Amino acid sequence: MNSNPEIKTLLQKFVLNQCTPEETNEVIAYYKKNQLTDDFPTVEDIQNLLAEMPKMEKQKADDIFANILKTSKEEETVIELPSRKSNYRKYISIAASVIVLLGIGFFYKQNMSNKAVEPKFDFKSSDIVLQLENGEVQVISEHNSAQVKDAKGNIVGNQNGDKLVYESNSDSEKLIYNTIKIPYGKKFRLQLSDGTFVHLNSGTTLKYPVKFISGENRQVFLDGEAFFDVAKDKKHPFIVNADELNVRVLGTHFNVSNYPEDALTDVVLVEGSVGMYESSQEFDAAKNTILKPGFKGSFNKENAKISTKAVITDIYTSWIDGGLTFRNMTFKNIITKLERRYNVAIVNKNEKLASEKFNASFKEESIENVMSYFNEIHGINYTIKNNQILIK
Incomplete structure (x- = not known):
């Protein structure tokens, strides 16, 4: 198999459907050039590799192989896709020479196994839990005070009661994430390194950088419900990822509710302006939904449609009090x-x-x-x- 790290990285992006059009063309060109060389895996090689991997999501496999067929129409050989009920191995059995699988097996295996070993948080416990980048877990008592340290022992945050404040003068030059998990029956407050203030509702998980990095978007990841008072920074948009929805702002007050039992992810804007768009897309102010103060935007998880309507915002933020x-x-x-x-x-x-x-x-x-x-x-x-x- 090919050992070139650049092509392996490119193939990893392709199988995750993250390639630009130019990168996709590069993958196809490589496929056409090398399909008859010893560089290619055999059906047996790929099946052995897949035996150690979790199954790919069916829709993702459909999309990838559809892209391959669409780009290869000029070739004389015609490959027919099986029905959508077929699993990932059946795709391989009829398209064994497709090199998008080259070098990605252990990449997938490693990432998926890391997720598998992560302990599942019991939201019905009484503990607020802070998980550090290195996997260490720190239990937070809202009745006490504590310090949050990085892997080098430097203090990056201070917790006092139901509030955790991160330092703005950390010398970190790379994105290092902490994850806080709020159990049932409790709420918590968090101040990020840029001064953004977050109210976290019960049963909520928020993943966020210990320090935001210059030149990078300020992005956090939310499961549950939170109210954000975002510090203004025109050069660094603040993005809340709520699964398949992104909420993009520069500085504003808004509420995001993204609980698993709800068919909709709701964004309620109190002040400022926010853009709502699918997380798989790039932000486009001309095309995406832009909320005005006093409006609620609802993202339908089933069909990815966004609807808006005027609301009394106090109703949707009353949980804070x-x-x-x-x-x-x-x-x-x-x-x-x-x-x-x-x-x-x-x-x-x-x-x-x-x-x-x-x-x-x-x-x-x-x-x-x-x-x-x-x-x-x-x-x-x-x-x-x-x-x-x-x-x-």
Whole structure:
């Protein structure tokens, strides 16, 4: 197999569908030039390699091989794709000479295995957890104070109570990430190295650089819900990645809700301006959705469509001060959010309720008061014992 590190890097990008058009042409040219040389893997070589690899996502395999066929139409040999139900190995069996697989096996294996060994965070625990770049885990108590250090022992942040502040004078010249995980029943505040302030809701994970680097976008990665007060910096856009959605700003106040049970990722703009676009695309102010203050943008996770509408922003940011709001939400989703907010276990024996939708708003109320409301207004019967709620 080819040992040229440049072509291996290029092939890695291609199989991940990250190549520019020019790089794609370079891959195709290499394929055409080398397909009959000893440099190529055999079907057996590739299948042996795949035996040690996780399966590639079906849609990604479809896209890659469709690109190969589209570019190779001028060739006399015609390769027919199998049905979309076919798995990755069947693609290989009919397109064994496609070199996009060259050198990427162990790249995939290493990256996927690293993800596999990462311990799964128990959001129902009582601990706020900070995971450092080297994998070390630090438990944060909102009743105490602590220092956050880098791999060299330098202090990069200070935690006091429910707030963690990162230093702006760190001498790091490369992006080093920390990840903070907020359990059910708790909230936390975070000040990033650029002065951006973040409120983190319960059941939320945020991955962020210890220090933002000059010349690079300020990008963080969110699962859950957070309110961002972004420090202004015209030279360095601030980007919140919420899975398949990117939210791009220069300096503003906005809320992002990206919980797994929700069909929509919601962005509510309080002040400033934000752009919403798919994370697989480049930002284009002329084409992407630009929110104005007082509007909510909703990204549909199923079809990647973005819709906007005017809203009362206080409703969607009330959680910062202990509020709780449900808008046209199924009772099944409400249960999930109540479990997250109060760190309780809820069992619903009334199956008819699951798909019914409700509107409700609460200030800082106990779970007992919230359930009492549903009983009085909607006739929902329940019992509470210890940390468990049974809906009859």
